[in-house]
Amino acid sequence: MIRYSLKCENDHRFESWFQSGPAFDKLYAARMVACPTCASTxxxxxxxAPRVRTARKAAQTPQPDAPLTTPQNDTERAIAELKSQVEAxxxxxxxxxxxxxRAIHDGDAPERPIYGEAAPxxxxxxxxxxxxVAPLPFTPSRKTN
Incomplete structure (x- = not known):
């Protein structure tokens, strides 16, 4: 995994993780990398700056023995709570x-809170x-059979 700091044409700055450098390049070429603030592609x-972890910092960092879905800090806990509220x-x-x-906005469908996925x-x-509409800082849970 690789994390890139990105910015859009409107100078919104954000970070995103990608499987690899070539994976970013492929998504970028397909115009699938979009700003979460304004949806600009x-x-x-x-x-x-490079991220360097000192020996002292490594000793203070909790080891990843907890599952990846367990919130580790205040931001992750807030996002998990938001996800729970939205889904409920x-x-x-x-x-x-x-x-x-669009149908709800135009009055062609009953007004109700919805969430889902859309292309940028x-x-x-x-x-x-x-x-x-607003982007959500999480991926919706998908129901499986």
Whole structure:
């Protein structure tokens, strides 16, 4: 895994993890790397400092004996709580999110809280059309059989 500091054409700065450098390049070429703030796909790598862990810091860092899904700090706990609230109080509409959000906004579907997934271009179009949407800082849980 590799983490890149990125910025969009609107100077929004964010970080994202990728499987590898070539995996980032492939997603970037397909315009699938988007700003979480404005959904712009005009993104570039920002300058970032290398992350060096000293021996003292390594000794203070808890070892990864807990599962990856266990929140480790205040930010992760807040995101886990937000996810729990969204999933408990909203309807998951999957890849139909853009269609459903637009229908609710236009009055063609009953108003209700929804969440789901949308391509960056779809999310950007919703925002441009005044549909109130926001990116979530987590991946929705997928139901399995």
């Amino acid at each position: 005009s993104v570039e790598k920002a300058i970032m 109080n909203s309807e998951y509409v999957g890849m139909e999110f853009a269609t459903q959000a 271009e779809e999310a950007k179009k919703l925002l441009e059309d005044g549909v109130p």
